[in-house]
Amino acid sequence: MAKKVSNTRLVKATLLALWFTLKNLLRKPVTIQYPLIKRPLPERWRGGTFALTIDPETGEENCIGCKLCEKICPSEIITVEMEKHSGRGWAKSFILDLQACIQCELCVQVCPTDAIVMLHSMETPTTRREDLILDKDKLEANGKLYHAAWATGLKLQRLHEPKKPSVISR
Amino acid sequence: MEERVIEREFGELAINMGPQHPSTHGVFRLELHLRGETVVKVTPHIGYLHRGVEKLSETLEYDMLPPIYERDDYLSPTANSLAFVLAVEKLAGIEVPRRANYLRVITAELQRLASHLVWLGTFGLDLGGSLGGGSTLFLYCFRERERIMDLMETLTGTRFHTNMNQIGGVRYDVYDGFDRDVFKTLDYLEKRISEYKEMLENNPIFLERTKDVGIVPQELAKEVGASGPVLRASGVAYDIRKNKPYSAYQEFNFQVPVGNKGDAYDRYTVRLKEMKESLSIVRQSLGGLPEGPIHSRKPVKTPSLFKTPKGEAYAAVESPRGELGVFLVSDGSSKPYRVKVRSPSFSNIAIIPHILPGHLVADTVSILGSLDPVFGDVDR
Amino acid sequence: MTFAESVSHGAILLGAIIGVVTYLTWVERKFSGRLQSRIGPYLVGRPHGWLQPIADALKLLSKEDITPTKTDRFLFNLAPIWVVVMSLLGFAFLPLTINWVLVNIDLGLLYFSAIGSLIVIGVFIAGWASNNKYALLSALRAAAQIVAYEVPLLLSLLVPAVLAGSLNFQDIILAQEKYWFILFPVVGQISGITFLLAALAEGNRIPFDLSEAESELVAGFNIEYSGMKFAYFYLGEYAHLLAVSILVSILFLGGPLGPLLSGGVWIALKTLIVFLIVLWIRWSFLRLRIDQMMMLNWKVLVPLSLGNLLVAGLWVSLSR
Numbered sequence A: 001m002a003k004k005v006s007n008t009r010l011v012k013a014t015l016l017a018l019w020f021t022l023k024n025l026l027r028k029p030v031t032i033q034y035p036l037i038k039r040p041l042p043e044r045w046r047g048g049t050f051a052l053t054i055d056p057e058t059g060e061e062n063c064i065g066c067k068l069c070e071k072i073c074p075s076e077i078i079t080v081e082m083e084k085h086s087g088r089g090w091a092k093s094f095i096l097d098l099q100a101c102i103q104c105e106l107c108v109q110v111c112p113t114d115a116i117v118m119l120h121s122m123e124t125p126t127t128r129r130e131d132l133i134l135d136k137d138k139l140e141a142n143g144k145l146y147h148a149a150w151a152t153g154l155k156l157q158r159l160h161e162p163k164k165p166s167v168i169s170r
Numbered sequence B: 001m002e003e004r005v006i007e008r009e010f011g012e013l014a015i016n017m018g019p020q021h022p023s024t025h026g027v028f029r030l031e032l033h034l035r036g037e038t039v040v041k042v043t044p045h046i047g048y049l050h051r052g053v054e055k056l057s058e059t060l061e062y063d064m065l066p067p068i069y070e071r072d073d074y075l076s077p078t079a080n081s082l083a084f085v086l087a088v089e090k091l092a093g094i095e096v097p098r099r100a101n102y103l104r105v106i107t108a109e110l111q112r113l114a115s116h117l118v119w120l121g122t123f124g125l126d127l128g129g130s131l132g133g134g135s136t137l138f139l140y141c142f143r144e145r146e147r148i149m150d151l152m153e154t155l156t157g158t159r160f161h162t163n164m165n166q167i168g169g170v171r172y173d174v175y176d177g178f179d180r181d182v183f184k185t186l187d188y189l190e191k192r193i194s195e196y197k198e199m200l201e202n203n204p205i206f207l208e209r210t211k212d213v214g215i216v217p218q219e220l221a222k223e224v225g226a227s228g229p230v231l232r233a234s235g236v237a238y239d240i241r242k243n244k245p246y247s248a249y250q251e252f253n254f255q256v257p258v259g260n261k262g263d264a265y266d267r268y269t270v271r272l273k274e275m276k277e278s279l280s281i282v283r284q285s286l287g288g289l290p291e292g293p294i295h296s297r298k299p300v301k302t303p304s305l306f307k308t309p310k311g312e313a314y315a316a317v318e319s320p321r322g323e324l325g326v327f328l329v330s331d332g333s334s335k336p337y338r339v340k341v342r343s344p345s346f347s348n349i350a351i352i353p354h355i356l357p358g359h360l361v362a363d364t365v366s367i368l369g370s371l372d373p374v375f376g377d378v379d380r
Numbered sequence C: 001m002t003f004a005e006s007v008s009h010g011a012i013l014l015g016a017i018i019g020v021v022t023y024l025t026w027v028e029r030k031f032s033g034r035l036q037s038r039i040g041p042y043l044v045g046r047p048h049g050w051l052q053p054i055a056d057a058l059k060l061l062s063k064e065d066i067t068p069t070k071t072d073r074f075l076f077n078l079a080p081i082w083v084v085v086m087s088l089l090g091f092a093f094l095p096l097t098i099n100w101v102l103v104n105i106d107l108g109l110l111y112f113s114a115i116g117s118l119i120v121i122g123v124f125i126a127g128w129a130s131n132n133k134y135a136l137l138s139a140l141r142a143a144a145q146i147v148a149y150e151v152p153l154l155l156s157l158l159v160p161a162v163l164a165g166s167l168n169f170q171d172i173i174l175a176q177e178k179y180w181f182i183l184f185p186v187v188g189q190i191s192g193i194t195f196l197l198a199a200l201a202e203g204n205r206i207p208f209d210l211s212e213a214e215s216e217l218v219a220g221f222n223i224e225y226s227g228m229k230f231a232y233f234y235l236g237e238y239a240h241l242l243a244v245s246i247l248v249s250i251l252f253l254g255g256p257l258g259p260l261l262s263g264g265v266w267i268a269l270k271t272l273i274v275f276l277i278v279l280w281i282r283w284s285f286l287r288l289r290i291d292q293m294m295m296l297n298w299k300v301l302v303p304l305s306l307g308n309l310l311v312a313g314l315w316v317s318l319s320r
Helices: A007-025 A068-072 A106-110 A136-145 A153-160 B053-057 B062-070 B077-092 B098-128 B133-156 B178-201 B204-210 B218-224 B229-233 B264-287 B344-355 B361-371 B375-379 C003-035 C052-061 C073-093 C108-116 C119-129 C133-164 C169-174 C187-202 C228-251 C263-282 C290-318
Strands: A050-052 A078-085 A088-097 A116-118 B013-017 B029-035 B038-045 B311-319 B322-330 B338-342
Touching: A007 B133, A007 B178, A007 B204, A007 C003, A007 C263, A050 A088, A050 A136, A068 A078, A068 A106, A088 A136, A106 A116, A106 A153, A106 B062, B013 C133, B029 B361, B038 B344, B038 B361, B053 B062, B053 B338, B062 B077, B077 B098, B077 B311, B077 B322, B077 B338, B098 B133, B098 B178, B098 B204, B098 B264, B098 B311, B098 B361, B133 B178, B178 B264, B204 B264, B204 B361, B218 B229, B218 B344, B229 B264, B229 B322, B264 B361, B322 B344, B344 B361, B344 B375, C003 C052, C003 C073, C003 C228, C003 C263, C052 C228, C073 C108, C073 C119, C073 C228, C108 C133, C108 C169, C108 C228, C119 C133, C119 C228, C133 C169, C133 C187, C133 C290, C169 C228, C187 C228, C187 C263, C187 C290, C228 C263
Parallel strands: none
Antiparallel strands: A050 A116, A078 A088, B013 B029, B029 B038, B311 B322, B322 B338
């Protein structure tokens, strides 16, 4: 602006700054005292850790060892070994290194059987680095601790079908 | 890092605003030569945050790359992945459904709001100090930004690096009541942003610190390749959303604010007006969200089955810092042959050695803050 | 008072001041927290965090005492002691109730400003002896700023002296029995505001804290100090601020005068209000650049306070 701001406006603006901070004094603070109080997580929250699911009807593991999640992970943290018996594939070993996970959820998206899911949990810190390398037992145990997040593989894939209209529900 | 003796003239004080500094907006080394309090020469050193994104892209398949690109300019993630995804779609000739374009616009504008709020907060920190009025402004801006991140959280599941853009569309769709939540947040933000505008607009201390400080002439801005609010504050009305529109921006009605002098105050005004325009764009797009699919490819299974034809393509988006472009060269396989990211902050901070000499030390932080560099973007 | 009496009174006063100053940091953190939509200290001594200053003091005591090489050892160690001693010395002359003052001098006001202006030497020594370019820059700025702002400080200090007719603190308090000096038309308000601004500049408070600027010079002249020496600087700054707040409440707000409550309580209340105003200004404003600060001083504050003093003198001589 070419014109100089008048002095009364300057003084008024100075007092306005003081007034705004004073107004804020009377508002309620926004601090949430974590971990005494935890805020409610939204429904689609995908937390920091993973689980391998088990089919509730048959009691078998869902993972068929197809290695799609291993191929798509950008950080290359999943290692799967496959074995075949009883007419379908199984995962002989499944190692997920949580230290390098960037939480992109691509592994969940490609899984054809909803085997790997992210969990509706907060970040679960550990005290040792070994605890962050999850093997199959730990992954299945995780599934019993928390429930799965909203986005599972088949749900995300159904969202993407070009023929069907978009899925809308909370 | 080479060891080099800093050469200086007699009577100059060579001081390092070193890589670790509260107000260099990241890891950035600025070597200042001072005579008294006036800056005489300045040499910037970058490269402390180089992570090799361009080389990494040559080893990963196309579908795995958007989350990596989100971490480039870490203050506005969807802009980066949008640029990459647009380049691949241009090369492979994939059409994106209209609803996906609208959702891309919504997330991009919300992230622009979040990024400008971070800019305003850290600008206050630079000007006012981490123990003082600046930190008050900083905490207010971050409090408002939490609202935006809450929106992203209820839509996608994570707060910031959401991996929303994919080649061919978007990943998540809206839920019942999304527009109600967004409108509530937008009303709240509009009130607060007007409060900050009133607080700072005629504030004498703010005017003294930013008026006529760091004037960037139009020719210098064009020569160096600056873009975004830095270029627009110097008087050039160039906005990629208007001049070369991408993904549904041509259907919205918004203005592009332009400054006339190019000092720090003009850059502040341009960004504040951009925030208001973003609010209006999100309102328009949510009001007219079309029905339809959100993705135009089959669901991604094996990433190595997606091959692009041989050729090259360039796509640019308007990130909060300027023109962020991705130049993609493909040799017909499922991995890119070469990706070059044109980062806006890299060209913006090239202005510093030209305009800083002659100012006082205290103006250094003012100018650096008003250029708004992000060093993840500069170094990639 | 006998020698033994004054020594014991002095020791009690010293202990009380240090305790009060420590808890002033708690007041600041709580108040600034509420201004910024957050709670201040909370966990240490729930629910209000009132044990936080003690925890801070213990932490600072347990830190390693680092002295960089190639510094001037004697000056490096002298600087914090100097700052603390000069800040605490000013309390000797301030009356804390209507009748009680540790040292009753006729020129109390002059002594106070003389002692207060010696603090800048400590700041400058700290910057020079640190062997650090950032510290040197900030020490130069601090020296220029503090010495320059002495002028409006003294000129606006003299207005209550002129209105009361003496430099003795007791006389100034007694002369405010009818109405406080800040309520004096025009002259009182202008001198009050200029004194507050000059005192903020003297104490390196925002909006004039360019010598401690965290964002440019990363803590300025006390960049090389850690542990208890840093605590001394902090203590000295807050003690000086407390002394200035008491001074403002004595000179302009009537000090211990007031109905119903005793003098000590009134001074405490008024000092608290002035301190909160200083905090409020600190947490609402951005920082001025050094040349803008100097311009504000020489072009605005000095002519204003000089004219103010002349008008006050004229009014007093005409009303006799």
